Amino acid sequence: MNAHSGGCHCGNVRLTFETGLDPSQIDVRACQCSFCVKHGSRAVADPNGRLTISVKDKSRLRTYRFGLRTADYLICRDCGVYVAAIAGDDPRAIVILNTLDDQKSFSREPTPVDFDAESGEQRQARRRARWMPVEMSFG
Template sequence: MPFPPTPTSESSSHTGQCHCGGVRFKFTISPPLHQYPVNSCNCSICSKNGYLLVYPFQKDFSLEQGHDLLKEYQFGSKHVWHQFCGECGSSCFIRIPEKSALLPDGSNSIAVVNTRMLDDFDDEKFHINKVDGRSF
């Protein structure tokens, strides 16, 4: 499957928040989440934070509340910013800069969302795609 997956005629909308509720967001994703391959990566930060990631287009994502609470963390080669709530510590998103070598051409307008923050989180309905990030 291409990364990110090719949108279909179907989509699903979701809301989410950090543990304390200070950071709130919403997004629409296509294909719908129950068909979307959710990435489970074995790299050090994804493993420690329990990330299960999806990649909606930035135009379909909005941060509704908590801009002032978000903190950022970078490590290693410092190519991405892991964003978390400064109040409760929940790992919410990963911000990838535009024109990053980590993304294929044309995908620099995606958001990276930790599905564990979703209000309707149910990993039993996910199609989990294991990613060997430890080897990167």
């Protein structure tokens, strides 16, 4: 597995994205919802990989839900960086490419995607299939 580390600007949230894929093989998605557009986010995931999120101070992490309210968008309260999104009972996640230290090694052009027409069930099924397992730790 290749490990790609990163995190928010102030260091409260640290990430490790593990994947067996070379960064040049990973699709980069540019969601066209108003939240992602306003953040300029580019998201990556590997269903066979894993995302580990370590939060130093949980009180400095904000979760935000909107639309169908099917995912938690993780934002550092101090520096304002959107780092990842997590969804589902068996949590699956995407990581925001902008937060990875080696983001430039992900060479694919972002593909614009629009999921506004999905039902809640369709959205959850897509995330189970395309997002990756996630583990969070605090402290």
